[in-house]
Amino acid sequence: MVGAAETLSATAIGPGFARLAWVVAVLPLVSAALTLFFGKRTPGRGWIYGVAAMSAGFVLSVLVLWHFVQGGGAVGSSVTWFTIGPLHVEAGQYVDGLTAIMLIVVTAVSLAVHVYSIGYMHDDVRFTWFYVVLSVFTAAMLNVVIADNLIQLLVGWEVMGLCSYLLIGHWWEERINSNAAIKAFITTRIGDVPFMFGIFVLIAATGFHSANIQQVGELVGGPDVSRGLVSVAALLLFGGTIGKSAQFPLHVWLPDAMQGPTPVSALIHAATMVAAGVYLVGRMYSVFLHAAPEVLGFVGIIGGITMFGAALLALVQDDIKRVLAYSTVSQLAYMVTAMSVGPAGRDAAFFHLFTHAFFKALLFLGAGCVIHAVHSNNMSDMGGLWRRMPVTFWTFAFGSAALAGIPPLAGFWSKDELLVAASKGHAVVFTLMLVTALVTAFYTTRMVMLTFLGPYRGHGEPEEAPAVMTGPLVALALGTVSVGFLGAALTRGVFFKWVFFEVPEPVTFVLWVATLSILAAGLGVLAGWYVYRERPEPDPVFQLGWLSSVLVNKFYLDEVYMNGIVLPVRDRLAAAAVWFDRNVLDGMVNGTARLTKDLALGTDEFDRTVVDSAVNGVAQAAGFTGGLLRYLQSGNVQRYAAFLFVGVVVLAIVITRI
Amino acid sequence: MIRLPLVLFFSAVLFSTGVYGVLARRNAVLVLMSIELMLNAVNVNLVAFSQFWHDITGQVFALFVIAVAAAEVGIGLAIVILIYRNRETINVDEVNLLKW
Numbered sequence: 001m002v003g004a005a006e007t008l009s010a011t012a013i014g015p016g017f018a019r020l021a022w023v024v025a026v027l028p029l030v031s032a033a034l035t036l037f038f039g040k041r042t043p044g045r046g047w048i049y050g051v052a053a054m055s056a057g058f059v060l061s062v063l064v065l066w067h068f069v070q071g072g073g074a075v076g077s078s079v080t081w082f083t084i085g086p087l088h089v090e091a092g093q094y095v096d097g098l099t100a101i102m103l104i105v106v107t108a109v110s111l112a113v114h115v116y117s118i119g120y121m122h123d124d125v126r127f128t129w130f131y132v133v134l135s136v137f138t139a140a141m142l143n144v145v146i147a148d149n150l151i152q153l154l155v156g157w158e159v160m161g162l163c164s165y166l167l168i169g170h171w172w173e174e175r176i177n178s179n180a181a182i183k184a185f186i187t188t189r190i191g192d193v194p195f196m197f198g199i200f201v202l203i204a205a206t207g208f209h210s211a212n213i214q215q216v217g218e219l220v221g222g223p224d225v226s227r228g229l230v231s232v233a234a235l236l237l238f239g240g241t242i243g244k245s246a247q248f249p250l251h252v253w254l255p256d257a258m259q260g261p262t263p264v265s266a267l268i269h270a271a272t273m274v275a276a277g278v279y280l281v282g283r284m285y286s287v288f289l290h291a292a293p294e295v296l297g298f299v300g301i302i303g304g305i306t307m308f309g310a311a312l313l314a315l316v317q318d319d320i321k322r323v324l325a326y327s328t329v330s331q332l333a334y335m336v337t338a339m340s341v342g343p344a345g346r347d348a349a350f351f352h353l354f355t356h357a358f359f360k361a362l363l364f365l366g367a368g369c370v371i372h373a374v375h376s377n378n379m380s381d382m383g384g385l386w387r388r389m390p391v392t393f394w395t396f397a398f399g400s401a402a403l404a405g406i407p408p409l410a411g412f413w414s415k416d417e418l419l420v421a422a423s424k425g426h427a428v429v430f431t432l433m434l435v436t437a438l439v440t441a442f443y444t445t446r447m448v449m450l451t452f453l454g455p456y457r458g459h460g461e462p463e464e465a466p467a468v469m470t471g472p473l474v475a476l477a478l479g480t481v482s483v484g485f486l487g488a489a490l491t492r493g494v495f496f497k498w499v500f501f502e503v504p505e506p507v508t509f510v511l512w513v514a515t516l517s518i519l520a521a522g523l524g525v526l527a528g529w530y531v532y533r534e535r536p537e538p539d540p541v542f543q544l545g546w547l548s549s550v551l552v553n554k555f556y557l558d559e560v561y562m563n564g565i566v567l568p569v570r571d572r573l574a575a576a577a578v579w580f581d582r583n584v585l586d587g588m589v590n591g592t593a594r595l596t597k598d599l600a601l602g603t604d605e606f607d608r609t610v611v612d613s614a615v616n617g618v619a620q621a622a623g624f625t626g627g628l629l630r631y632l633q634s635g636n637v638q639r640y641a642a643f644l645f646v647g648v649v650v651l652a653i654v655i656t657r658i
Numbered sequence: 659m660i661r662l663p664l665v666l667f668f669s670a671v672l673f674s675t676g677v678y679g680v681l682a683r684r685n686a687v688l689v690l691m692s693i694e695l696m697l698n699a700v701n702v703n704l705v706a707f708s709q710f711w712h713d714i715t716g717q718v719f720a721l722f723v724i725a726v727a728a729a730e731v732g733i734g735l736a737i738v739i740l741i742y743r744n745r746e747t748i749n750v751d752e753v754n755l756l757k758w
Contacts, residue, residue: 636751636757638680638750
């Protein structure tokens with residue numbers, strides 16, 4: 001059974017609710033089924049099931065977390081799923097503080113998005129279907145979070161990918177949307193395949209004992225485990241992270257995924273699914289620690305490139321959702337980069353994941369309200385909305401300030417932790433983080449100013465979104481303001497106590513780091529304000545010569561992929577495959593069919609002539625003989641009597657002779 | 659005391675007469691009567707051997723045969739009457755519906 005199944009200490013509430021964590025994951029599945037079967041017949045077209053399940057899940061998640069707040073230990077339970085030789089694969093849950101935090105994040109954001117979508121998707125033709133997929137997605141994400149083994153995690157991981165595909169392509173009538181969905185699906189799949197093989201290599205490297213995350217995590221430190229294999233496994237696992245968490249060079253799908261409905265972007269492509277890649281690295285951290293040090297170096301390099309590159313790309317976007325998308329890529333890269341500096345960085349990364357989920361979901365939902373009001377994604381069609389949409393503006397401003405790292409909002413505290421972790425001997429990472437923070441503050445300011453300040457440049461009269469949409473904004477804004485303190489030195493970093501069992505490094509408020517961080521953020525905001533205060537036309541970010549063209553073309557990565565991979569595969573490889581299929585495979589199939597047909601015709605002929613003749617011949621012979629013999633049945637009693645007497649005489653003669 | 663072979667010869671003649679009657683006569687009543695002849699030929703044989711072997715069993719069997727013959731002729735005559743009612747004839751060669 002699970003190694004750390006026993007609880008470490010008795011608590012007031014007991015591990016009862018922690019044991020029930022799996023219910024949180026099952027609830028959305030139930031609501032998905034209910035919505036699917038009864039949604040269209042339910043008043044309101046079925047949102048009620050999802051919202052109810054998410055509310056119950058959120059309450060239960062808080063109760064689960066309460067167990068860990070009181071210092072409770074990890075709880076695990078599982079049942080045997082299948083057995084292959086010595087490998088015993090289980091399906092079950094492993095609930096520790098990290099799981100509880102993730103449960104809270106997923107259910108909270110999912111609840112907000114479920115409520116928000118009532119308003120945002122109100123007129124959608126596939127409203128009920130939207131809620132079905134939303135619920136299935138949440139179930140899959142929760143499954144990833146509570147899974148106690150890698151195979152189960154992989155199942156949830158793939159279902160998330162499917163739901164992401166379905167939701168990006170929700171409005172598939174437009175070609176660009178379905179193309180974006182396909183791009184997202186295939187690009188993440190390129191990362192998923194290494195991830196799957198990483199799981200296999202990891203199981204093999206630890207001697208085919210178990211797929212259990214905790215056990216594997218302990219086994220990789222063993223003396224007879226090949227370090228090279230563990231390194232390979234870690235690299236392959238990180239492939240999954242690169243795909244799912246949109247890291248360079250597979251980040252290209254996330255900006256395109258913004259073609260999906262905005263609530264989807266908030267839930268899947270900002271707060272939860274894309275964070276799963278980071279979560280995976282953290283969960284499997286002992287694998288990375290026991291791999292060669294170059295592996296974590298590689299993680300840091302990928303994270304660093306993505307962090308800075310994506311922040312630069314966010315500068316030149318006109319589509320407000322694409323700004324947020326690149327910002328998400330950049331912030332995820334922050335977490336990945338922090339993972340590379342050691343356990344302290346891992347803890348900080350999880351904290352940033354936690355806070356980022358709140359403010360990024362808030363920003364996306366806010367952007368959704370704006371898009372809903374002005375019917376355009378482009379910031380060049382916005383401006384001056386702060387008077388018309390005050391609730392959206394103020395909540396969006398809080399989210400932006402958190403993203404930029406302005407104290408005392410959530411983003412500041414988590415970014416500060418990241419910087420503190422990097423400041424201990426990782427000068428390059430630290431510098432890159434600071435520069436990225438500056439760029440982040442700049443593009444965030446640009447986004448807010450272009451959207452909400454200055455004159456309005458769109459059409460029509462934008463109005464504030466309905467309460468069902470602004471409500472979640474306010475709730476998330478409250479979260480954005482408050483959750484940061486959980487990891488701050490002010491509360492002695494209770495977050496880290498909940499999340500990890502080993503005594504975490506004491507959270508210290510390093511003054512010079514915080515000062516630099518505030519300086520970078522302030523500088524970025526000021527620069528943004530200075531550049532955009534007069535709303536210059538055209539936008540100065542497009543007037544930086546070759547740098548602008550490089551950024552506008554997204555480092556030419558899409559062109560490289562299109563010309564280097566997509567077109568050759570589509571026009572050559574796919575064509576060759578079609579030729580092979582048509583001529584060779586179809587030929588084999590058709591040949592077999594023809595052969596079978598001829599054989600059948602021959603058999604039929606044999607059956608008709610030989611077999612049937614034999615059967616009919618026997619019948620005819622019997623009929624002919626019977627026809628002759630029937631004349632003996634004359635109906636004349638005296639003839640019968642004559643036969644009888646002759647018979648008796650014959651019998652008498654035979655018997656006496658014998 | 660009559661000698662046994664003489665009696666057997668007599669019964670054989672009686673039996674053959676019965677056989678002839680059954681096979682050759684067209685009248686159903688006469689056929690029935692011929693059957694009676696054959697039965698009584700058997701009875702004669704039974705009684706004769708009973709006497710010859712000084713064993714009473716044969717005579718007992720003869721009594722049984724007489725009883726059975728009475729029953730048989732009763733049923734037989736009833737059938738003949740019914741045939742007559744239906745077909746207005748009692749010629750056995752005309753009662754041949756049950757054929758091929």
